[in-house]
Amino acid sequence: MNYPNYFKSYSAFLLENYIEELTQNVIVITKNGKFPVCRFLIQLPEETIYEKIRREFEDILQDIIQGTPHNSLTKKIDLWKAGKSPISRKDLTISDINSVNHIIKTVILDFLKFYECSKIELIALVKEITDYFQTSTEMGIYAFEEIQNEVQIDRDEIIHGILTNVPVIITRINQEGEITYSAGKGLESLGRKENDLKNFSIYHDFIFPENIENSKLALSGKSVSYIGRSRSLSGEIREFQNYFIPVNNGIIGFSIDVTERIEAEERFRSFIDAVKDYAIFKLSPEGYINSWNEGAEALKGYKKSEIIGKHFSIFYDNELKEKHFPEYELEQATLHGRFEAEGFRLKKDGSRFWANGIITALFDKNNNLVGFTKITRNLTERKLAEERLRRSEERFRSLIEGVKDYAIFLLEPNGTIASWNEGAKRIKGYNEDEIIGKHFSVFYTEEKKKQKYPEYELVQAGIHGKFEDEGLRVRKDGSTFYANVLITALHDTSGKLIGFSKITRDLTERKFLEESLQSMNTDLENKVKERTDELLKTIKELKRINNDLDNFIYTASHDLKAPISNIEGLISNLFEELGEQSLLNVDLRDIKEMIDISVEKFQITIKDLTEIAKIQKESLETVELVGLSELIDDVKITISDQISRNNAEIIYHLEDCNEIKFVRKNLKSIIYNLISNGIKYRSPERNPIVKIMCSSDEYYNTIICQDNGLGIKAENIDKIFNMFKRFHDHVEGSGVGLYIVKRIIENAGGRIDVESVEGEGSIFKVILPKGEFELH
Known part of the structure; x- marks a missing residue:
């Protein structure tokens, strides 16, 4: 069986993130010990149980990732058949095989809630997982049947094993329509025990018409297979797959509870029908449409009643029909399991849209083709966006190629040059045909190459997203120039590194100007320092002079007070000695007035000096x-x-x-x-x-x-x-x-x-x- 990347990616996701949780979930179920594998495990130490279950998951997931499904299972089956497995060949039953695969499948499906993917991927993934474990179950049952053919087991053991382990109800009904025997583990789902149904009449106690009609048909001598309903003792309605086989004097019935399966199918069908973003429908092996969901009606314009029974080639234009492309799609899906294609498809009104279509082949257990599923998405907007992006990229490429002041080119992840523009040619001197395919370290000096500096730049750009540097680079003629370099890491949508972009500017002239400016700045700083030193020296001298002046003012304001007071007193005493007659002398009187005025001015000056001194010393x-x-x-x-x-x-x-x-x-x-x-x-x-x-x-x-x-x-x-x-x-x-x-x-x-x-x-x-x- 071919497993697409969906299951591989999901297996890698589980192995990396949830292997411990998967193991623990199975351990919880295992401790119930309801089947021999569990009974075997719970006898072991907890560490051993954990290790064995973890290894089981790792084997399954590694098989899927490596594209070798069931490789480890095949080896385990061979050991079991050879009697070298810890599990006895007699102990394991079909029920155990079913249960083990069901538990592992259920646990794996439960972790889908943590996995991010589209609806279409989810649908495909669930199908792949289901197919995988269906195959695992079939392989186990086949091995079981081979072992049973080799080992002599009496009829009573077989019947007992079926009745006690397989979820089936076995009934015997006589010609009068009465149940004469009922047994099997399946009775538990009805809340009943062995022979609880004995003496029931199909005519009086079967309340659902389908059971009465099919029982009558079997009593008439025809084998019957159908799905019918039964009511449990609690009143719950359960669905059973019934097989009625005519025997002497009546019929034997085998009934398997399929309630959960039918409910799951109904939920899945409802989910498919409700999906509006995708057209999801089924095809017959010949390509005729036999199911239709709301998304298909919304996308293609046909109602369910209009399209069921039509060939799916109705969605293709005449050119593709003439090339038999619809038939080719079915052939490829049959051959490879699935086929995916994109192209224009037709709506009911004749308009076209760009579609992505996935056709998956459906096979029965005998590997016979039973039909196809087809999922279609409308990608018109994406196609238009891609076309706009393509034109934008072409314009951008033309722009880049025309830039002459910058060297702009692309590098492969290993550093080899993948593109070249006019600016790169002008700055570095290489023609495009000379440089494409060479390693970009050709632009670095020998010293930088020995230091593995080009490789270091790529590593740093990969870690941090980009790397910027300045330094000497080498032209084709061997001359060097001072460059500014910006390397940017490029990733695809999945985050994978796909290369680098590199932009280089020639900064030789700027570097010369910077060095000249630095030299001028240094000279200026030296001159400023000289002038500052001179200024500080001048300020220091002015402070000294100012202090001397302050000291003089302070000294003058204090030391001159006494002498001027003495002069004033002596003049007063002198004129007292001369007597009042002396003031009659005009000359003496004028002299005295001038002396008084001078003394008064002197005193005012001393007062001002005193005020200044007080301000200075406060x-x-x-x-x-x-x-x-x-x-x-x-x-x-x-x-x-x-x-x-x-x-x-x-x-x-x-x-x-x-x-x-x-x-x-x-x-x-x-x-x-x-x-x-x-x-x-x-x-x-x-x-x-x-x-x-x-x-x-x-x-x-x-x-x-x-x-x-x-x-x-x-x-x-x-x-x-x-x-x-x-x-x-x-x-x-x-x-x-x-x-x-x-x-x-x-x-x-x-x-x-x-x-x-x-x-x-x-x-x-x-x-x-x-x-x-x-x-x-």
Whole structure:
């Protein structure tokens, strides 16, 4: 018998994934010990039972996979017939043979639920498995019969064996239609025992007409075979295959319970009839249709009543009919067991569709052809998709062959070159006829070849799906170029590796540019390092100068206080000694006034230096939430005389950030200096107006102070924050106010910006980071 790949694939699947589960399932059944094989096994240790059953499954599955069905079974039968099997030749019965094959078949079929396949494959697979175990049973029975011919067994033993082991009911019916004897294991399915049916009358106790009619026919002297119904004691209806044979004074009946078989056949028939994606129907040996399912009607358009009895060549066009292709299909199916073909077939309305058809020959137990099954699928969409794919592949191939900037070609699984494009020819220098069939390692340097690097690339692409690399490759003329290489593994639909695609780009020019750029970067980094070192050195020197300046300011602010106080005291004492008459002297009085003014200015300068020193030396001061409007009002009170004297107007809009976290006295100093300067440096042409606004974002608060005063010349904007720097002599001041403001702001991590137009006014922007502030 020829076994297609369905059973082979399924056997490999079971052997790889479920051999332990198959073994365990049979062990559970075996432990019941209902037939001699089981009784023999359960006497053995569990490990031995497991090993023997597992080996039995492995032998069966390996036979199927290797295409040698029943090879191991034949060997076991030979040992049994020779009396070398652990199972006695006398112990085993036909019932045992049937049971063993039924159990193994059932267990194997049960694992179909874990196997993924199409409906058509499933149908074929179930048939192949059933055929296999049917053949196994027939081989066992044949061997059994041979043994029985050799071994002398008396008639009573045979009858007893049949009655106690074979699921059959044997009855004897006399000419009056009464059952005079009933026995057999088959009575169990009716819930009865031996002779429970004795004295039953076929005329009074047989309730199903088919049994009465066929019993009468047998009593008339004719042998009868039919399927009839019987009711068990529990009321269940069972189906039996009945054989009635006329004998002297009556008939002998043999009845076999076929309920499960008929139900299974009915389920299978219902399944076939309900399948709508496949046309499934039966043919006579001559090719005439004798069954039809819903899928066939949906696919081909014929109703069952229209097509039954017609020849299946009705589905073929005239060209195929003239070539006798339908008859050829049946011949091939008969010869090989099955035949598969694809092509255009006809529907009832004359339209064509692309079909896949499988014809399987059906044989009886005597190997006589009894007909065929035919399964047809509509593959029109797939055919159209394949055609679109073919055209797409042709376009893609034309595109690939025309690409000149990339070498694109295919490799066989072993690395030999299978295709070549214009880009490959241009980059590597080989013509197609020179390179096809050669190993792609021809493009690698001798060093890489010795390292087996080309083979390594293929292994990595096979493992990871692709492999990318850059390095030197060799042209036909022996010159080298710098290449980027991408190798991609190609697999078929089953996952089998069928080759590789390889894309190569010539990156020689890019590599040269990269190396040049790297060299330039290195030079630039060296220059940056030199400049950075110089800058750090300058910063270090500036820090030293700044520290010296801070020390000087601190020293001056402290050490000059005492001398100026002494000068002021000495001048006062001097004029007291000279008396009031001395002030009548105009020259002396002018000298005293000039000395007083100078001392006062000196004291103001010392006070400013002291303030600067305090800012420089301050450590952490308390940061608090300061209300800007409250602070501005406070400053307005402090400089109220100045505001009144200059008729100034102070306006503020603080809706966005009325409260700011800052050191209160420092923030007041900033606001004080900005408002005061806006009034002091007023334009003589208009009353001073100072506007204060505030904005806020996620990270910063910005205070804006805008005035309409004199403005600042563009060349002086960068100088206004320098210490003691003043640009207007008509306004009193020391020139340190904005210097102090800038230092306060920078110590808090912020900055101050200025925008000014001479003659129009200035805008000062104080930008302060949010959060806690540290004085630096």
